[in-house]
Amino acid sequence: MALDHDILVWFSKSFGLFYLLALSLIVLVYAYWPANRKPFERAANAILHDDDDKPYRG
Amino acid sequence: MIAELTTNERQTALVILLALAVTGLAMAIAGQGDPFGVHGALVMVVAIAGVFTVISGYYAPEPSDSRLDSYYDTPTKFGIVVAMIWAVIAMFVGDWVAWLLAYPNLTFDAAWSSFGRLRPVHTSGVIFGFGGNALIATSFYVMQRTSRARLPDQLSPWFVLLGYNLFCIVAATGYLMGVTQSKEYAEPEWYADIWLVIVWVAYFVLYLRTLARRKEPHIYVANWYYLAFILVVAMLHIVNNLAVPISWGSAKSYSLFSGVQDAMTEWWYGHNAVAFFLTSGFLGMLYYYMPKRAGRPIYSYRMSIISFWGITFFYMWAGSHHLHYTALPQWVQSLGMTFSVMLLIPSWVSAGNALMTLNGAWNKVRDDAVLRFMMVAAVFYGLTTFEGSFMAIRPVNSLSHYTDWTVGHVHAGALGWVAMITFGAIYASVPWLWKRETMYSPRLVEVHFWLALAGTVIYVFAMWNSGIIQGLMWRTYNESGTLAYSFVDSLVAMHPYYIARAVGGVFFLLGTAIGLYNIWMTIRTAPRAASELAADRPVLAGAPALQAGE
Known part of the structure; x- marks a missing residue:
């Protein structure tokens, strides 16, 4: 099947729109999901408190 | 080593x-x-x-097992020094070509010193030589700290760094010999491109291997930006450089694409190089070094996530704004324009997030030139992304395109944002890496800051003036409906601004040279007794992880 210009335009204008809306929604839900609040805060603060400056050895 | x-x-x-x-x-x-x-x-x-x-x-x-008790920082040290050397060389060439535009006779009748060959030495030198080395070096530093894991081995970071610099050298020497595939910011020919793919894949694998060893459950957002930089640049580089060499013994190749498809592929690459090389990676730098230096966590971690995905989704589609009023279908131009305007949201979220992080620490910004470098970088990031969204609007672009306004815009981003955040990150890491209390001369950091800022402002104002005059002269018609000015008329009008731009470049170059000197002297100065550097010492077993003063 030849992927002609009209098909490409139709695909961009339909699927393109909805997949971006969906992705935006997923990102917003992830960022504001209440359970994620703690790990985010921990991550934001963790970089300030690595005074020992040495790697973990497991 | x-x-x-x-x-x-x-x-x-x-x-x-x-x-x-x-x-x-x-x-x-x-x-x-x-x-x-x-x-x-x-x-x-x-x-x-x-x-x-x-x-x-x-x-x-052989190195003893005790090496595993510390981060592997030698490659980072090497990368930082090499980045600064590239910066001095490439900015010198940049200023040279700036003078060349004001005084074209400065080529001295040699082929290698013509504008067309020197300019890519400047652009590749600053973007890949300076920016790339700084990104690789700081990414090694940041990924180890944020993962609390040492690099998985000692060889692959050297393979990445040295291999990458071999690519940069092959690129720059090639330009001087006239080797180019004439794609902007992707000038190196097929064999250099293949080598870069090998190096880049090794870099990506190294990053993932380090992250896989991480102790922190959550991957800190700076790593997302660095990873996006590595992954997307690989993708862009491979697709845009698909080409067939004319023989196995020739530097010359022909692109797989032709006509408007070639143009679209090139600017899909070109604008995403701005996005993922010159923005994403440096935002990674910002999100680590700025909170660290200011001693405050990022203002909103959520905002940093939202702007990350915003930048990643939107930038992909913005490239076609480089091809307004061309053979590119109108809807593709409109798509690029729309996404460019939408990009303002995640961009300003990032810039705002950075500035809000400093809110409450303005006294530190006043006293500390290193933090001020980062603050100015965030301001220029905000300004440049606004300007970029504005210039991508088709009617605005009809005035700005092909003029020096574009050059001014690029340098507001490259000098004001990319170089400033890099200098800030480098000045922050050098004393940490070489176990020094401060830089050799904090005063020279201050001098560098003001030279860099003055140079950027002079440069950008000169190009705004010259660009808008150029744009207006090219579209002014006389009563009989023909152009009022010839191209040479507009060229003559540019002359004073070209001199001003080159002077701004001298300021910026001087600052960078002073920076390199300061870093070199910091390295050469004898380290303070290790016990005085409590902040960078391993904690004894049982000691609290949180120490006083933080």
Whole structure:
């Protein structure tokens, strides 16, 4: 099947729109999901408190 | 350096270098009488020098297991110094071509010193030489700290760094010999491109291996930005450089694409190089070094996530704004324009997030030139992304395109944002890495800051003026409906601004040279007794992880 210009335009204008809306929604839900609040805060603060400056050895 | 490698790694290094030397030899033989052969000889000489270096340290005792108690920072140190050397060279060439535009006779009638060959030396030198090395070096630093994991081995960071610099050298020397595939910011020819793919994949794998060893459950957002930089640049580089060489012994190749498809592929690459090389990676730098230096967590971690995905989704589609009013279908132009305008949201979220992080620490910004570098970078990031969204609007673009306004815009971003955040990150890391209390001369950091800021402002104002005058002169019609000014008229009108721009460049270059001197002197100054550097010492068992003063 030849992927002609009209098909490409139709695909961009339909699927393109909805997949971006969906992705935006997923990102917003992830960022504001209440359970994620703690790990985010921990991550934001963790970089300030690595005074020992040495790697973990497991 | 060799002493830090295990015996296995030394052997692997030898195998890699021998393979490289053989490849160089084959290139030199196949490409006799062509710049390709010169590059083959260059690769071979570099590889043989590497072989001798490894052999000279081959029988040194193996590094002890205690190395695993600290981060592996030698590659970062090397990368920072090399980045600053590239910066001085490439900014010198940049200022040279700036004077060349004001005084065209400065080529001295040599082919290698013509504008068309020197300009890519400047652009590749600053973007890949300076920016790339700084990104690789700081990414090694940041990924280890934020993962609390040491790099998985000692060889691959060196393969990435040295291999990357070999690419930069092949690129720059190629331009001087006239080797180019004439795609902006993707000038290196097919063999250099293939080498970069190998190096880049090794970089990506190294990053993932380090992250896989992480102790922190959540991957800190700076790593997302660095990873996006690595992954997307690989994708862009491979697709845009798909080409067929005219023979195995020639530097010349032809792109797989032609006409408007070629133009679209190139600017899909070109604008995403701005997005993922010059923005994403440097935002990674910002999100680590700015909170660290200010001693405050990022204002909103959520905002940093939202702007990350915003930047990643939107930038992909913005490239076509480089092709307004061309043979590119109108809807594709409109798509690029729309996404460019939408990009303002995640961009300003990032810039705002950075500035809000400093809110409450303005006294530190006032006293600390290093933090001020980062603050100014965030301001210029905000300004430039606003300007970029604005210039992508089709009617605005009809005035700005092909004029010096674009050049001014690029430099507001490159000098004001990219270089400033890099200097800030480098000045922050150098004392940490070399276990010094401060830089050799905080006063010289201050001098560098003001020279860099003055240079940027002079440059950008000169180009705004010249660009808008140019744009207006090109669209002014007289009563009979023909153009009021010839192209040469507009060129004459540019002359004073070209001189002003070159003077701004001198300021910026001087600042960078002072920075390199300051870093060099910091490295050479004797370290303070280790006990005085409490902040960078391993904690004794049982000591609280949180120490006083933080």
